[in-house]
Amino acid sequence: MISMNNIVKKFGSQTVLSEVSFEVKQGEMFGLLGRSGAGKTTIINILTNQLKPDGGSHKIGVTSYETGLMLDEDGLYDRLSCLDNLQVFATIYGISDKNSKDALDKVGLGESANKAVSQLSKGMRQRLALARAILHNPKVLFLDEPTGGLDPNTAQGIHKLIQGLQKQGATIFLTTHNMDEAVKLCDRVLLLHKGKIVEQGVPTEICERHDAVKTVPDLEKVFIKMTGEGLS
Amino acid sequence: MKSVQAIFVKQSKDMIKNFSVLIMFVIFPLVAFVMTHFVARGNYDIPDTMFTTMMASIFSGMALIQAACGVIAEDREKKSIRFLVIAGVKPLAYLAGIGGVILIASLISSLAFGFIGGFARDEFIAFMLVMMSGAIASIILGATIGVYANNAQAASGLSLPFAVILGFAPMVAQFNERVESFVGFFYTQQINVVVNDFTAGLAHPLTVIWLNIAVLAVLFILAYAKKGLGS
Ligand SMILES: Nc1ncnc2c1ncn2[C@@H]1O[C@H](COP(=O)(O)OP(=O)(O)OP(=O)(O)O)[C@@H](O)[C@H]1O
Ligand SMILES: [Mg+2]
Numbered sequence: 478m479i480s481m482n483n484i485v486k487k488f489g490s491q492t493v494l495s496e497v498s499f500e501v502k503q504g505e506m507f508g509l510l511g512r513s514g515a516g517k518t519t520i521i522n523i524l525t526n527q528l529k530p531d532g533g534s535h536k537i538g539v540t541s542y543e544t545g546l547m548l549d550e551d552g553l554y555d556r557l558s559c560l561d562n563l564q565v566f567a568t569i570y571g572i573s574d575k576n577s578k579d580a581l582d583k584v585g586l587g588e589s590a591n592k593a594v595s596q597l598s599k600g601m602r603q604r605l606a607l608a609r610a611i612l613h614n615p616k617v618l619f620l621d622e623p624t625g626g627l628d629p630n631t632a633q634g635i636h637k638l639i640q641g642l643q644k645q646g647a648t649i650f651l652t653t654h655n656m657d658e659a660v661k662l663c664d665r666v667l668l669l670h671k672g673k674i675v676e677q678g679v680p681t682e683i684c685e686r687h688d689a690v691k692t693v694p695d696l697e698k699v700f701i702k703m704t705g706e707g708l709s
Numbered sequence: 710m711k712s713v714q715a716i717f718v719k720q721s722k723d724m725i726k727n728f729s730v731l732i733m734f735v736i737f738p739l740v741a742f743v744m745t746h747f748v749a750r751g752n753y754d755i756p757d758t759m760f761t762t763m764m765a766s767i768f769s770g771m772a773l774i775q776a777a778c779g780v781i782a783e784d785r786e787k788k789s790i791r792f793l794v795i796a797g798v799k800p801l802a803y804l805a806g807i808g809g810v811i812l813i814a815s816l817i818s819s820l821a822f823g824f825i826g827g828f829a830r831d832e833f834i835a836f837m838l839v840m841m842s843g844a845i846a847s848i849i850l851g852a853t854i855g856v857y858a859n860n861a862q863a864a865s866g867l868s869l870p871f872a873v874i875l876g877f878a879p880m881v882a883q884f885n886e887r888v889e890s891f892v893g894f895f896y897t898q899q900i901n902v903v904v905n906d907f908t909a910g911l912a913h914p915l916t917v918i919w920l921n922i923a924v925l926a927v928l929f930i931l932a933y934a935k936k937g938l939g940s
Contacts, residue, residue: 527939552790552791553787556723556726561719564718565715568711569798
């Protein structure tokens with residue numbers, strides 16, 4: 478469904494991605510893990526054609542219309558209400574207004590539909606950004622740190638929501654710093670360090686391979702072993 | 710077309726809630742009204758239409774350029790344009806939606822200027838034609854700056870000299886002939902030209918304005934080719 482082949486990306490003299498290759502199958506929840514600056518957002522930007530790579534090839538098996546996106550910056554219209562923000566995109570996609578209300582209900586913002594975005598908390602903004610991403614029932618979802626900076630309860634709600642989307646058949650590509658989140662959610666993960674892939678596979682299998690299973694699979698330990706550095 | 714409609718609706722809702730932009734469409738007609746009624750009327754040295762044309766050219770040059778450039782720069786800086794582009798909105802559709810709202814807002818302000826100026830029917834139509842052509846020029850110039858500048862703050866800094874020169878030069882020209890001959894190339898000056906002598910016809914002023922638009926359109930294309938709508 479999604480693939481990258483020997484992707485190289487440079488910003489000036491800095492090589493941000495070197496020879497990154499991977500494949501995400503249809504219906505999979507795929508996690509991209511790495512420290513700040515590892516190149517996670519850059520990978521999403523390349524896959525969604527916002528950035529041109531300097532080498533290699535990449536592909537998504539659906540049209541841009543069939544993808545949903547939550548980026549590190551939410552791009553919401555501050556002065557407009559939650560509902561009006563979604564209506565802009567409902568009109569663009571040519572879907573009914575009911576979709577906007579449904580999406581707000583799904584992320585638990587039904588009661589704040591007429592609130593201006595400028596009055597929302599960070600967690601509410603993030604949920605609204607997620608509502609915009611899923612508004613048109615996309616087949617592929619890119620989520621850049623969907624739970625970054627959220628309290629555990631709100632994060633839990635978002636986890637449930639994206640697991641539900643996966644059950645309905647969506648392919649989900651997410652990035653995170655949070656190893657536990659990755660183990661809990663992802664079918665497969667890719668560990669990225671300084672623009673290079675250091676390990677990839679099924680979380681529990683990777684952990685066994687690196688003798689990092691205690692009572693729970695400890696991806697953090699794999700990461701430290703592979704890179705010599707902790708995650709945060 | 711759906712995209713243009715979506716952006717148009719978004720921008721209309723946004724503008725009504727955006728006081729700093731909205732005020733520019735109200736303040737210049739308001740000042741023209743006050744000055745015309747309390748200063749020009751009853752003073753034989755001042756033509757009744759002087760403050761109308763003065764404020765109308767400042768409005769056209771300043772308010773419209775800053776409005777167009779401010780909106781685009783803000784949408785770029787807050788990255789909301791990225792989501793539009795990814796959803797398949799074409800740059801031209803985005804600009805048409807934004808430009809359309811500003812054009813309609815300036816139509817309302819221009820009508821107000823027209824009534825304040827107290828023009829007869831044919832004069833009124835001529836005045837509106839010049840104002841609306843000028844508005845197109847200002848919106849293109851504002852969009853050029855909004856696309857070229859790296860962020861909203863840079864955009865407002867960059868637009869200021871253009872706004873001041875295009876907005877105020879026609880006023881200075883009323884008192885100085887050397888300035889007047891130079892300013893004759895500006896689209897904003899054509900408001901004066903038309904109102905000062907309605908019998909001279911619209912051919913010359915409209916030609917000047919549309920030449921301005923042609924030049925500005927080329928500048929816009931250059932800025933767009935260099936920067937695009939992203940950031
Ligand atoms: N537009 C840019 N110009 C120059 N360098 C950039 C640009 N965007 C990213 N970089 C650099 O590329 C590297 C990877 O950035 P990226 O945003 O992909 O990291 P990330 O893994 O998403 O980090 P985070 O977890 O903090 O979001 C960083 O060193 C960053 O400084
Ligand atoms: Mg990032």
